[in-house]
Each structure stands twice: as structure tokens, then as C-alpha cells.
Amino acid sequence: MSKSLATWFTPSLQTISRSAGRSAVAAAAYRACVKLVDQTTGLIHDYTKKKGHVETILIGADDISELWNRAEAAENRKNSTVARELMLPLPDEWTNDERRECVRDIAQHLRDKYGVAVAASLHAPNKHHRNNHAHMMFTTRTVDIDGTFGKKTRILDDMKTGEVKNLREAVCKIVNDHAEKLGSDFYVYAGKFADKIEGHIPTKHIPIQAGKEYRAAITAQNTQVKIHLANVATHKEKEKQLEAELLKAELSNALNLDATESTPSPDTPKSVEVKRVEPIPPAELENPFKRKLMPEACEKAYFKHQETLKKQQELKVIEEKWRAKHDELLKNKPNSTQRLFAKIGLGTTKIERYDEELSKTEITLSKIEQVKKSHKKILSDKNALNLIAQYNAIIDHNAEVSEAELKAKIAHAAKLERERELAEEQARQLSELENQRDWTIGLDPTENSNHTPQSISNSFSIS
Structure with missing residues (x-):
């Protein structure tokens, strides 16, 4: 898979519930950076001064205030879930229009699939040009074309139905389709890296509120992980090439031996039999340093x-x-x-x-x-920070150990290849010496000084 691992993520789904002291009106005002009045409590939620808002897309509704006040009014219980929210990171390299079209298609899918109304708020990146994302709030009940709230969409309440997984997969498909259309390497997946890539080492998530030092430390660690993954991929490719070359050499040797045995020359003396050089099994490699256990x-x-x-x-x-x-x-x-x-x-x-x-x-x-x-x-807490620094150091150390082990295996395989080539060269030289031997040595030249090649041949014949 040629997609960039740095851009993978798992779309997260959460609920907005009264039991947690939350309000759909307040949440919508915060995400859309507008001023909304909660008609149930009379509270005014004014977030017009909040920065970072790009645009809010409404699907299945015309007015954001009316939508979420009706959503609150449709619930009677004090612990009701009044809204759901899909948190959707977006590619920083896309334009606002490209991100908008992607979010609009996802919102339309929610509307078509579950009959809900959606308010999707696109947020701009921070001062470091990171973290383009969208907050997609949608109702917990169906909403018809007249704005009337209907039954609860309980299919998304129970994880046993598998619908949440289906929703994540659908969102990933829409994002990936847009990325492919735009020629972008942005790729999303609703599972874990290990499901797709054997031996994958995940990078650490950097919280948006992380401080400068903490962000720098995690960034450095993630960079080491990416370098290690790239090295592993390179070594695996070299390993495949070595295996292919070894196989090719073994097949070539086998064909040469078969040809020599099947068509022997009647007048050619037999050469010294050379045993086939078999690869030496890998010895137990000594690790330059050992892995550390995580306390x-x-x-x-x-x-x-x-x-x-x-x-x-x-x-x-x-x-x-x-x-x-x-x-x-x-x-x-x-x-x-x-x-x-x-x-x-x-x-x-x-x-x-x-x-x-x-x-x-x-x-x-x-x-x-x-x-x-x-x-x-x-x-x-200084003690905790020291332990965290030790945790990160051990992670880096063990990654270096893995890389060293792989390098040692590659070097050992190269050594075995050199030994095999040297043995084959020695066998070839022995064979050439046998072919060049003068078989007339030992004959008495005074016995018959006018021997012709024919008479020499006859002298070896058996009557």
C-alpha cells in the first residue's frame, strides 16, 4: 500500500448527553461560532468572538438555532442523548473548497442513511497550519422534510449491531474517494495499522493542547519511528533481492551439474569431483545491545x-x-x-x-x-516527567535494537553469500586445472619418437 501512514486516522463518534451536563444548543453554538439562545433554559450561548470557524453546512435543516432547539424540545428525559458528533480530521494540503465538498458528501450520507439532520462545522488549522478538521453534529432522531422530529435512530446506540463500524467504513470510503479523485495520498482506515501492515509500529498522537517541549519530544520520537519503518522496508526489499539471487544461483548450479552428467565427452578425462557448497546455517547472532523492559x-x-x-x-x-x-x-x-x-x-x-x-x-x-x-x-510533577522521559527513552532504545538486529541479519546473509561465491570460484579453478592437465606426461619418448596422435591413441587402446 503506497499511502502515507502519517495521514491515517480513525474517525471518532461521540454523543452529547444531558446526563453529562451538555446541551445541543450550546455545543452547536460553540462549533459554529455563533450566538444561540437555548429556549429550554433561557441561557444565551455567545461564541461569535471565537476564532477558527470556516463554514457550517446544514443538511436536512435551514436554521441552526431552530434545528437544535427542536432537538432539545423533542427529548423529555433529564438524561437524554440530544445529539451525536462525528469528529473528522481533514488533509491540511487540501483547499477549503475540496474539504467542503468532502464534508458535504459525508453529511449527505448521514442524511440518506439514517434520516437525520446534520450541522457540519469546518474549522481552520491553528497558527502552525495543523489540524484542519470538521465537527459533524447530527440529530439522534429522524427529521422529515418539514423539520418534524420522528423516531430515535437506535441502530447507532448499540455497538453490537456493528453499525458504528459500518458508519466509520462508509466515512473512510468517501474520504478516500475524494483523495483519489484529487490525486492526494491522504488515506483513512477504520481500524488499526497492524490490520494492514505486519510489524507496524504506531506513532504517538500529539494532543492539540500539548506544550512546546512535549510536542517536540513526541515529534522527535515519531520521527525515529518513521525512520525505523523506512529502514525496515528497505531491509526487507534487500532481503527479497538476496533470496532471489540465491535461488537463481542454486538453479543455475543445478542445471550445470545436470548438463555435465548427461553429456560426458568420451575422450575427456574425469575431473576431480567437487562437492556442492551448501549455505552455512545462520549462527546465533550476537546482539550489540539488549532490549529493555518497560518498568x-x-x-x-x-x-x-x-x-x-x-x-x-x-x-x-x-x-x-x-x-x-x-x-x-x-x-x-x-x-x-x-x-x-x-x-x-x-x-x-x-x-x-x-x-x-x-x-x-x-x-x-x-x-x-x-x-x-x-x-x-x-x-x-518532576518525578512523573522523569518517568515519562524514561518511558520514551526505552521506546527509542528498543526501536534501535530492532534496527540493529535487522542490520546484523542482512550483514550475516551477505557474508554467507560471499563465502558461497568464494567456494564456487575455488571449485571452478580446480575443474579448469583438471581440464588443462597434460595426459602424455609419463610416456617414454625414446620408445617411439615418431608417434602420431593416432598411434598415441592406439597405445591406450585395449586389445
């Missing part, structure tokens, strides 16, 4: 660090939601006159509700700050 503490530190980075990103989204709510409350803060009237019983309920909401928001933000400090403490 359990290093694995735990690495995966805890990765999990904390993920939680930190999730917490950031939650914090933005609560800070937006807090800012909105402060904008509508009751003035001193309203509070004065509240003391005499006028508008008391409204003031109490406001104070309760403000207190709840401030308490939540305070808890978020505590969790953020906890995350920061975990991510800056």
Missing part, C-alpha cells in the same frame, strides 16, 4: 499524563460554558433599587433566584479552579 511505574506515569491532558481539555470546555453563564448573570445583575424593593417584598423571588444561580455558578467555577490546579500539579 510498570513508567507506563503508569505516561498513561496518567495522557489521561490528565484529556481531562484538562474536557474541563476547558466545561469551564467556558460556566464562565459564559457567569458573565451573562453579571450583565443582568439587579441594581440597588431592585434589591431595596426586594426587602419590602417586591420582586423577592426574582432576586433570590438570581442570587441562587450566581452562587451556584461561582461555586462551580471555584471547583473547576481546584481541579485545574490538581491537573497542573499532576502535569508538572
